[in-house]
Each structure stands twice: as C-alpha cells, then as structure tokens.
Amino acid sequence: MTVKEFKLPDVGEGVAEGELVSWLVAPGDRVEEDQPVAEVETDKALVEVPSSYDGTVEELFVEEGEMVPVGDVIISFRVDEDGEAGAAAGDDAETDAESEPDSAATDESEPQPDAADDAADAESAEPETPDGRTFAPPSARRIARELGVDVAAVDGSGPGGRVSEADVRAHAEGDAGSAGSGDAGDGPEPRPAPTPTDAGSGERKSAVSKRGADGSADAASATPAGGPEPAGRETTLATPATRKVARERGVDLDDVPTDETRDGEAFVTAEAVEAYADALESAAESTPEPEPVDVDTGAEPAATDAASATASADPADGDETVPYRGVRRTIGKQMERSKFTAPHVTHHDTAEVDALVEARETLKPTAEAEGVKLTYMPFVMKAIVAGLKEYPYLNSELREDDEEIVLKGNYNLGIAVATDAGLMVPVVEDVDEKGLFELADEVNDLAARARERKLKPAEMKGGTFSITNFGAIGGEYATPIINYPETAILGLGAIEERPVVREGADGESAVVPVPTLPLSLSIDHRVVDGAIAAEFANTVMEHLENPLLLLNE
Template sequence: MTVEEFKLPDVGEGVAEGELVSWLVAPGDRVEEDQPVAEVETDKALVEVPSSYDGVVEELFAEEGEMVPVGDVIISFRVDEDGEAAAGDDAEAEPEPEPDSPDESASEPTTEAADAEPDTPAGRTFAPPSARRLARELGVDVAAVDGSGPGGRVTEADVRAHAEGDAGAADAGGPDDGPEPRPAPTPTDTGSDGRKSAVSKRGADDGSADAPATPAGGPDPAGRETTLATPATRKAARDRDVDIDDVPTDQTRDGEAFVTAEAVNAYADALESPASTPEPEPVETDAGTEPAVTAGDASETSAPASGDETVPYRGVRRTIGKQMERSKFTAPHVTHHDTAEVDALVEAREELKPKAEAEGVKLTYMPFVMKAIVAGLKEYPYLNSELREDDEEIVLKSEYNLGIAVATDAGLMVPVVENVDEKGLFELADAVNDLASRARERKLKPAEMQGGTFSITNFGAIGGEYATPIINYPETAILGLGAIEERPVVRDHADVASEFLDDSDDSTVVPAPTLPLSLSIDHRVVDGAVAAEFANTVMEHLENPLLLLNE
C-alpha cells in the first residue's frame, strides 16, 4: 500500500491557478479513478477535478476558498501497488477529520510519489495543510523538521524555526536565559508563537507578537498550537476574520481539539459584540485631546466602512475585468447603431414555434439572428477576423463560431456555438439553450468558451434598446441586441392597413415590432462604412426571413 499525492492539474489553456471552491470528498472516503473530488474555479470557469487513482482519501492539503497554483499538491490517496483501494478499508467508514493521527504512525507505510517526502523514524510526517504549505513556501523539507506538537506533529512555528536554522530551539534551553525565543513573526503573522493567518486579528499589532488577541471584555482566546476542523469550518473562520486556533471548544478528536462551524460563529459573534470593543484611550497632543491611534487602527485606515461588504476580486469576475480592460485599451472601439423592422420575423417565429415545441425545442429569436449574422460575415469577412499585432497580419477566419453572452451569478460568460453555418434553426436553438443553461449552472467546460470568431450580447432580454458592447478580444466585432418591441415607424400607404391611412401624405406613422442593433467594431480592422454595410445585410435577412433559407 502506498500514499499517492495528487497535484492540481492544468484545467484549462493558460490557467495558472484556481480557487478551490469546495471539496466533494473527505478523508476516509473511497474514490474511483475519474471520480470528481473537488470543484475549482479558474479564471475561465468552474470545473470539477477528477481523481487519478482508485483508493481512499488520505489527506486534504488545501482549504475551501484557497487559491492553489497549478502543480501544487491538493490531496493524497491510499492505494495498493496496483492502484486499487487499500485492503481492509471499509467503504462505509465514517470520514475522519484528521486521517494522519498519531495512533496511525506506527502502521502507516512510506509514501511513494514523485515528490514524496523522505521517511521519518515513525514512517510518516504529521503536519496540517497550513504547515505543509508554509514549508513549500520557505523551501523546507517538512520530513526533516522536528515536530513539537502532540504526537510529533509539525507546526508552522517548527517550520519557521527549521528555516532559520533553529530546529532545536523550541526544545533546547539556552545556557543562561532559558528557552531561546522563536523567530519574530512577519507582518502576516497573528496570534501567539508566530502562527500565520490569512487575515489579521481585530486590533492586532502587525509588528508585535505580544499584541492582544481579542479586545478587552471579549472571550479569552484558546491559543492552541493545532486545531482539527473540516475545510468548511476553516472557511467559516476566514470569512468571520477569526483565528481558528483561538476558538474555544470542548470537543476533541484523536486527542486534539476539534472545532465546529457553530463554535466559530459563536466566538466571532462574541468578538463583535459592543462590550468587546473598548474606546481608545485619549492622548494629549499640541492640538488638544485626541483618541489614541493604535498600530491596528493605522493598518485599517483604508478598510471598508462599517456595514460595507467586501467580495474577492478573482475567478470569473477578475477574468471579465481583465478581458474588458485589455479589449478596451487595445482595440479602438466604434459602435454603429441601427434598427430593423421585424414584422415578418415575428410572424415566422410564431409559425415555427408549434413545430419546434413538438420536437422539444424552445425557439427564440436568437437562431434567426445568428443565421443573419453568418450571412453578413460571409459578405464582409473582416468582421470575422483576428488582428495579430506581433505578426502584423489579419487572419480572416474560415469558421463561423458565434459566442453568446450569458449573464450568470458569477458574471458574464460567453459559450461558443461552433459551425453556425452548418446548423439549422432548431439545432441552433437547442445548442444555445443547452449552453446558456449550463453556463448559469457553472457546468461549462473551458473548451466550450474558446474558439469564438464573433460574439452576440442580448441586453434586450433584460431591458434596453441600445448600448456600446465591448468586443470579446481578440475578435474584431460584437453585435448587441435590444428588446423587440412595437415602436413608431414610417410606412408607405401600400404597406399599411386602411385604418392607419392618412390622405394628407403618401406615408404614415404606425406601430410595428422593431429590433435595435448595436454593432461595436475594432476600428483598426473594420472601417465604419463596412460596419454599416454589414449591419444592412443583417437587417435585410431579419426583415426578410425567407433569405435565411440560403444560410
């Protein structure tokens, strides 16, 4: 039986890191090869990470909400020599909060993996994910560190001491003054013994290891060296700005303190109560008496006001921002606006809807628009192109892959419908509905959002007529659709019912369904006249749907 470590794979082209959104397994769970073990949000999509082994989950090395670089170890499995689950493991066994407990050290085998740690006298190295992560950051072999925690467990302080060349300082006393102090914590360290936290405690002095852990009147911090907790509980602690080692608890697992999410929330609520927030002591200044400003206050001068909410700027939202910034600062945008009169389109859709429903397809206007766009792209190929600045060339694409912008809870996603010119209206409707549904459920694969040659955004579905859409770079154009509504249009007498006729002129104003169009182009590649001609071709096909039969 061996313990195999599994690294975060490259889950998409150009992806360097991902946020571990949730674990789908726990220590002690039996998994099969290709079974999803975690959900990871990259800067492209939310993807499931499958296991490469048949075995039993040994240890989780990352916490929910943590940003993990591609190639970092995130989980380990117990497998036998043939890759099967270790014999004797019960498939129904209850997941253990900490599978590498001291009781298992005598019977566990040596880890055999490409990047495995060397053997220790007990056969394995016991260290929580945070200590292992710190060891990787400091370039320390965690197996060579003498653990001072219960059962020889390696703590973060042990890792730091080893990195400073003082691995034995925690256990060996000095000749005169007793134990040698541990290395001073860095500005990101909080609490006692230099433990590292992703957030600073309330009121903590970034430069002092002796800063009070909690405000006066608040609950006393437990100040433990190690704490057992599920990844979800640790995420709750981060969300509440709490050091999990300080949360009081009466529960234990394998002889160590075990903290639940309820205990974290109760402790955080006690910290935030008015009684636990004393007023700063006044100090005398030349200008009079002013409240004292502590180091903690100074570090939070730019913090959000009370009641404000902060949301991490990463994942899909960060990708949208970077993509929009790149597009806007790279391609000079020009937007052309026009309006199509779509009486015939509305009638054609109404006639086809019953047949589409009989085939289980929801027919919207989007497939008609996609076909009209393809007609325009065939006639004006520069709108279906890519400018490659480094090579000083414009690539006219031979494929017609249209991206459809979809609003989701995580932000705007643009799944791509490939080979639109080769699909019928019902086939396109089915493809768009499927992609849009899976985009909202965060189930798209990264490959399904790549390879687009032209994009469409339908802001009219929410409300609105015109906009200035930002090009989905490196494409050269994007078409925005307004809402199809009845608006006043001017018609010749021959095209108007008798009740609308006005004998005073040869034309009259009548209500008719119209579709506003907003076409943004990269003016380096497409001239304004070409954009207008393209829009005219699209409108011609929308106003005469029979022309779409040729596409």
C-alpha cells in the same frame, strides 16, 4: 500498500493555477480511477479533477477557497500494491519517499532530522488522538511544509488538540514554549525586529506584522533609500502560504525579485519574500530619521500621513471584500485588454421585426414537437452570417505583430451568457452549415451548461464574431466591448412594441405600434470603417425584417 500523492494537473491550456472550489471526497472515502475528487475554478471555467488512482483518500492538503498552482500536491491516496485499496491505517506499510511524515498512521514514527533536537518536546506536545495521529486542517499542514515544521510536534490549541495555522507559526517562531524557545513559563513577547527561527525552519525569518501596535505602516510597506529595487511585475505566481507571508510582511509579491518561473510566469517562494522584506527593513533601519517639522509651518507629521493613508485603505464598517480571481478576474483582464487595445466605435440602429415575430410564432409548434425551444437568437445568428459573408472584415482578426488582417473562413459565433460567476461566451461553430432548429438546440444546451459551470475550455474558443443579448434583462442600446481579438460584436436590445411611422393603404402616414429590435454594433475602428459597419447593420436588419431571406443562409 503505498501512499500516493496527487498533484493538481493542467486542467486547461495556459492555466497556471486554480481555485479549489469544493472537495467531492473526504478522508477515508473509497475512490476509483477517473472519479472526480474536487472542483477547481480556473480563469476559464469550473472543471472537475479526476483521480488517477483506485484507492482510499488518505489526506486533503488544500482547503476549499485556496488558490493552488498547477503541480502542487492537493490530495493523497492509500493504494494497495496488489490493486486492493483501503487497508487499515495501522497496517505495516511502506509509503512513497514524497509522502508526508505525519501521514503515517502509527505511534512508532521516528522524529524528523530537522526536529531531532526537540524530540522530547515533540512527544509531549503531540495531541493524544485515538489512532495516534495529529489533527490539522490542510491549510495548517501546508504552512507546516512551507516552514519546515513537523506538524506532529506542534501543540494544538483547538478542540481535541487540533493544530491551527497560528499554532504552526508560533512553533516555527519559537513562541509559546515551542522547541528552541526560552523558559517554557515565559509568555510570548512582541519583538521589534525579526529573529531567526529554531530547528526545522532553515534560514527563514519569523513573520512580523505589517502594522505596528499603533496602527502605523510598517517600514517594509515602502521602498526606503538604499533598499532593494522592486521588480514591478504585473503577474506573479505563488502558493497560498507564500501569499500569506507576503501579506504579513507587508510586501507586494509583484515587487519581489525572482529567477524562478512556472509556465512562463514569475514564481516567488516564501524564502524570497522573507529575504526581500528583511532587506527592506534593514534599509529602513539604516535610513536616518527625518528632522521634526515645526507644526506652525502647516505641515503634518509623516506618521500622521501614514496613519491616514492606512485608515483610508482599510474597509469601512459594513463593507464586504470579495476575492478578485477566477472567471471574474479573467473577464476584467480581457475587457481591459480589449478596450485599451482596439479603438471602439458603436453603431446603433433599430430593425422593425413584426414579420420576424410572426415567423417565429408560426415555427414554434413545429420546434416544440421536435423538443426544441425556439428563440429569436437562431434567426439573428443567420442574419449575422449573411452580413459577414457580404462584409468579411467584421469576421476577421488583426495580427499586429505580423502586420496583417486575417479574414476568417469559418463563421463561429460566440453567445454571451450571464452566469453567477460572470459573463461567459460559449462558441457555436459553423453557424452557416446549421438549420434554425439545430442552432436553437445547441444555443440552449451551451447556455444551460454555462450557467451550471460545466462548459469545457475548448467550447469557449475559436469565435470569429460575438453576440450579447442585454435586452433579455432589460434595455435598448449599449456599447458592448469587443471580444478581442475579434473585430466586432453585436448587442441586442429588447424586442418591444414601439411607435413607428408607416404608410397606410390610402397613402396616408400614421404612427403605429410595431415590434422593434434595437441593435448596437461595436467595431474595431483599426479594421472596420464606420460606413462598412452601417452597411453590415443594414444587411442584418434586411434579413431580420424579411425572414424568408434567411432560407438562403
């Protein structure tokens, strides 16, 4: 029997990390190859991660809600070399060289070299469990690996000797009587500056609080004179444990210098964070204290300003903080990129769609007989294709680096769908080659799977023009943001009866209630002129107001 470690695979093109939303298995569960073991949310979609082995779940290394870089170990399996998995935990078996030392389920495991000096303490500190193993959640084990600590040597403070993250850090820092500390009877004492940790931590330094006891900002929160130059990146990859170290040291990960990369993005380790924080503190200690300011001059002491800034940054009572990541972060970045790249202009108009309403009502029984729910969306899609064929610059992409506009030959329409995680835009390909019922069925399927977070990343790529239906929620007009690098997006208001002036049979004009559809067309003004946008909208409205024209599409 061997213990196989399973790393988070590349779950989508260009994805460097993901949030482990939920585990679908637990330690001791029997799994088969290709069986989903976890759900991971990337910046593109929610995907299921399948197992690569037939075996029994040995250990989970990541807690739900943690961000995990691609390539990090998330789970291990017990796999029998003869193909029979699930041998007893106490069997005499070999493990892979990469497996964790604390994953061996025997009392005979030898102490690790980095804890050899404290073997006696480790034996006495190990919680007594029925099978001789140490109880610790994945987050505590991850931090133990980061800090070079043998989790079996940590004295757990939780129920039944369960080891927490705080226990691991206390052990690494030499507090509370852990290996290498002073008198076991001495309690932990606050230290004004970091000191080297003891065995098992290498050259790492102990973490210090971001704020002092008086609530003032730590010296590491700003760059003092003579300190290291911050990198000032926009994006940085790091493990959850490293991010936690950065928070504790008051360091911005984007400022930490690094030469390491993952998938083309800067990657920062906990050691780099510690070294950067230490350098900041050293520079701060060597910076002379500012002269006291006479209060009569009206200037407030610097410490007061720092405390005020700190207080204003903290959440107020009753506030709730929500992680800005995954799909929501991707939406935000995409909207920002589009809005600040493409100069937006929005054209508004209204189509009188009483004939469209009548056509849909006529076709609904036939659609239902074929098991299709017919909405207005397929009619709108066909009308848009008619407009795109006549005005191809709205079905294009501007490639600035190449200084060229690509007029797309396919008509792949993205349909914005509101989900609990944010707006997702699945793409219906080759709309010009499909009938109304086929489009209705495909749109309904994509929308349902988008709300269930079951879309594949490939199903949200390749769009040439997008549609957003804010009228389904309520509203008439809006200024939709283009799904960059596309050059246009059409927003649909609610179809409602509104007053319209029409000429009667007697030649007299009258105001009558007519179903109308408000349209909001946003364009990239670098590619499309306002006059072209208006002509495109007129073509779309003509086909919506005369549905028989859609038979040609």
